[in-house]
Each structure stands twice: as structure tokens, then as C-alpha cells.
Amino acid sequence: MAQFDIIILGGGPAGYVCAIRAAQLGLSTAVIEKDKLGGVCVNIGCIPTKALLHSAAAANLIAHEARELGISTGEIKTDYGVAMKRSRKISEQNSKGVEFLMKKHKITVIKGTGSLLPGRKIKVGADIHEARKGIVLATGTRVKGIPQIGLELNGTTVISSDEALFLEKAPATMAIVGAGAVGCEFADIFNAFGSKVTLIEAMPRILPVEDAESSDAIAKSFRKRGIQTLAGAKVTKAVVAKDKVTLTVEAGGKTETVEAERVLMAAGRAINTENMGFKEAGVQLTDRGFIKVDLKTLETTAPGVYAIGDMAGPPMLAHKGSREGVVVAEMLAGQHPHPIRYDNVPSVTYCHPEVASIGLTEDQCKEQKLDYQVGRFPFSANGRARATNETEGFVKIIRDKKYGEILGAHIVGGHASEMIHELVVARENEYTVEEVDLAIHAHPTLSEAIAEAALDSMGKVIHI
């Protein structure tokens, strides 16, 4: 029986980061991974989709802006298969990078499916491994279909991102069920590669967890590019044929029929808890199917067993899981890490324009009856954005009226994903809108829009 200080089940962004931090702190560490290191994020999630979105952005740029920019091109052809292969290469590089990091930190990687046993033990195949300090569960989530309405994943006509990322060519027509971050990103990608995309969302607007103004901006941008969006829409019936799917969709009191070569299920994820002995070892689940943890320590109901990442509860984001991994590693090494502020985890959708946010939406501020003031600045009034043809979108900052606290911030724009962190740092350190403005912003930059939105929330905007 091999012994380690800490054994991590799952080598995704939560698990492998936890392992590296544990090893840095001198703990003997093992990671059990049944597939490729890096998990969904590196292999079939965050990373390859960003590669495809880059292809999509380039295609849109060349098709729609080249002439205006003084570049003449011949006929433009897109090839999803080529873009897909490039994305695979990047995923493989990243996964290899994680392998290298495991070696560098002398972390034992055990290939196989782990099964939790009572008393901080894990069985992989015939071997039993014991953890002296703690076992960390980080097995993540996977895409699930909606079998209730006949949309069971079949890998051909009804697919998930797992298959979409490996398609050799873009389908002529695609229906995407679920318009959260994943749905919107694939809508952007396949639209750029020539598919006729219909985006279907059950909630009243696309990107339902984002601020309503962000949703509206993306819906408008998508409409302009020919992506059909059906929000507040319910798929009531699905007829799955060999080469197409016919969906009956009820939206706004009307019934529509949507035909598509492929249906991409981008709604809902299932937590990977089955057949790993969790229940028998005393690890309980919440009503929503996540692992029940003490949010301060991330310990499960089984003593000495911790859970991090998607399975520990929302938000299901790689960066949230990574931070949980660091915190658990530091706790197990006897340190007192800074507690995670779950209300300060940024959320990003990488469609074009990008959507990024931190904190509360305006609707949430209303619900909580907060006394707030909104500051806005459109990129159309920003010199740098005009220079680079990225005038879509805005920065919106919601400020508490009394103390100037940044209650929430929302950015829609070409580089929103990179820009949001100024406001994440501000919120984490309890800077108010005044400190954001006091920091001098270089000119000309898109980030000036953040300072202007901060000023606008105090009624002092300069450039509009």
C-alpha cells in the first residue's frame, strides 16, 4: 500500500493546481487521472474553444473588415477541420505542459479510475493508496443531455461540446440548446464557419446569469451576424432522424419548428460522482447533486476527504476550482490561507464581443433593494476602440451610493476578458470607484472606459 500526504482524485484545473501547491509546500502528493491531465478545461473545454474562437474572430475580421482596413483578399473560405486540428494541437501542448509540471514538482501521477474507500484510502485497479493528511476529490463534471424531451446525446445528430470540438466540418445548420457561456461561444464559432445557427434558451434572455444589458448587447450583435436567438423558449418536442433533428420550440406564445443537421446540447452539467465509492465512504451530496462541503474548509461529510472544483458547487469555473485547490493544499500543509470570496469570482464568455463580469448584476441590486448608482461608458466613445473597429459594447459599473463600493461591474467588448481584472482587483481590495478613477489610465486604451464608467457612476464622466 503506497502512502502519500495528499492524494488528489482528478487532474483537471482544480486537482492539478492543488497538487502543485501541495508539492511546493513539501507534501508528498499523488494525482489519479483516468484520462489526460488538464481535465475538461485543457482538453475539451476552456482551451480548445478559445483556439476555435480565435479562428472565428479572424474569419469575421477578414470577411467583414479587410477591405475597410486596406487589405484586399480573394474569395474567403473557412475550414472548420483545419481550425479544429489546430485547437487539438494546443490542447495537447497544454496537457503535456501539465505533465511536465507534475514531473517538475515530483508529483506521482497514477493512471486509472480511483475508487474512494473509508479511512482516507483510494483504490486504483488492484492497488490501494493511503493519504496521511487528506484526500481531495476533483473529478469535475460532464455535459448531460435532456432525455426528458427526447434530446439524449447520441454523438451524431445530438451532440455535446465533447463532439463539437472534434467535428471535421461545420454543419450547414445547427441548433444550440442553452445560451450560457458555452452555447454563446459555439454559436459564435459555427456562425463564423458558415453554419446557420439557432440559439435556444429557456430563460427569458441569452447569457441569463449576466447583466441584462450584456445579454441585450450580445443578442443584438448575434442578430446582426445572422445568428437566430430564441430566448424564453421551451423545446417541447424533438424528432431525431438519422441526418437531422426537428425541434418544436415554444417561444413568446408562438410555436416554431427548428430543423438542424446537428443539435448541440449546451445546457446543464452532471457531476462525476458515480461508481467511485463516494457514498459508501460517507461523502454526501447536496439536493442539487453537488458534493456537500463546509465552504470554509471544503471538507466533505467524510472526515479528511475534501472536494474542490465543479463538484464542490457553483460557479463551475476553472479559476474557482484552481483557487479551491490552492486553499485546500495550504490548509493541509498547516497554513491559514485567505478564505475564498465566492462573491468575487469573475465570469467570462469569450464570444465576440466578449462578456465579462464581477459581482452583482443590476437586477440583483434591485432585488436586494440596494441604494446604487450605475455608471456606463460605451466603447463607441473610446478612441482606441474606434481605431481598432471594436466599438461594440460598454463598461458598466454599479456603485453603492453611500460608500462608493463597487457592487458589480460588467464589460461587453473586444477584450472584456482581459479588462475585467482591474475591477476584480479593486473589489478584492475593497477599492471604491474613487480609487479606480485615481489610478491614472494610459491613453489611448480600452481600459480608459473603466475609469470613465467609474467617473460616470459619480456623475463626473469626461468624454461623453
Added chain:
Amino acid sequence: MPHSVAAAVANAPAQPSVSSGRIKASPLAKKVASDRGLDLNAVQGSGPDGRIIVRDLTNTPASSVRPPAPLPRRTEGEAFRDVPLSQIRKTIAKRLATSIGPVPTFYLTTEIDMERAAEAREALKALGPEGKVSFNDIIIKATALALRQHPDCNAWWQDDRIRYWNEIHVSMAVAIEDGLITPVIRHADQKSLREISAESKDLAGRARERKLTPEEYTGGTFSVSNLGMFDIDQFTAIINPPEAGILAIGSVSDKAVAHDGQVMVRKRLRVTMSCDHRVIDGATGAAFLKTLKTLLENPLAMVW
């Protein structure tokens, strides 16, 4: 003495006042504290490197089930009046500070005959368990009443002004595991001895369990520190800025003294007052102590 008091005030380093020295606090926490009149010096920060964040000001400790008692608001009119420094006060402040340190302190000691106070205490005890009060409770009550007669000692040094409080909030130093904390008995001059006794017991108990909210240990206008239970005859306590005075209370002990022309054994108490000379002058402090002595030597005067 069941609830008690300052082991460490005498040893504790003088804390910087809000206006002098850098306090690690987030911009938001600073704004909230200034709005609510909280003294950030008294707040334990939970952010990186002990930085004070807003939660440290607003969070009632999770384990505390008891909601904080509403503060009595019994003073008519303004809580205080600010008096800008006169030229002479400015000069006195500057010269004294250069001479002795950030808080130019001087000390006044007096010995108080506690025979009657002890009798009163015994008489109250005979009323039943509710009547059990400590010497410290009696001293807090007397201090508050003496401050009412000597508002010049009930003040805060504010760098460019002196804030004379119309309200009397007595900070009482309580020793806790790794230091001390000064919970505040608010409007102590207007509270009965029974109320003061109950409140000081509760505050001291929760102070030791670290369950006080910042509102409960900030905003005092004058301090009392007691080392009597350690058999200390007399000591000097360090002023808790921005307050201008603190009383160091020794033990109540039997001593042979001249009384009415005879040598007798009497219960005696030595009290030393530390005064911030920028606010309180020698004669001012002495007059306050004289009143305190009168009240303690003739406890009936407290209800007179």
C-alpha cells in the same frame, strides 16, 4: 473580583490614534468607519497581513447568538462639542509632546478611604445575588459621575481640536488571552450600579470569548484599568488615545492610617490618574480626582 480588568494596559504599547500613523484598512473600510465613528485602531483586521476589511466592521461573530443591546440615547442635544485649539493650547501641546512622546502624560495619585464603600457593598450583597457588585463597578459609577462634574477630563485629543464629550462612555480594560480589550459602558453616568454591574460582567465575559462587536469596544471617552485583584497597590496606566485620561486602580486593602486623630486599620485604595497634558492640566485632573475621592468616601453622595 469576578469580572476584571486590565492586566496589560500598563504594559500595552500606546496605540497610535486614527490621525497619526498608518492603519492598514481598505478604502471602503475607512469610509464606513469614518461614517459610523468607529476607531480603526480598536478593530482586528482579517484581511491579508491583518488589513482591516469591511467585514471586520460589520460582522457580528458567527457564534454570537445574542443581538447587541441597543445603545441608550439619553443625552439631550449634541453628543459632543468641538473646540478649536487656542494658540496657547497649541503651544502647550507641541512643547509637551516634544518633551515626552506622542502623548505627553503626567500622573496624579491619591489614596481613597474605601471603608464606607465596602460597607455599602456588603449592604447591597445582603439584598441577594442581584445585589452583588464589585469595587470596580462602584469605581466606574463614581468615575462617570465625577466626569459629569468635570467635563474637561471627558475629552478626546483630535490633533487640531479637542472634542469635549457631553456623553460619558467609560472604557474598562479587560485582560484577554493575548492582550487586552476595552469594552465600553455607554452612558455610565446615567446607569444604576446594578445596570453597570450586569453590563460589565457581560462585556468582560464576551470580551474573553472574543465575541464583542467593534461598536462594543470603541467610542469610550475615559478609561478605567484595575489590577486590584493582582494585589497591586498602585500603578500607572497608559492612555488609550484619543481619550485623554485613564484611572489605574490598585487593590482595596487594610492599612494602618491616621483617622480622626487615631491610628486605625481602614480599607484603602490607591488610584492613579494618567492625564494627556495636551487636554488636561494638573489642576483639572486634581479637581476631578478630588470629586472621585469624595464620591467613593461617601457613596451616598452618588445618589444624592
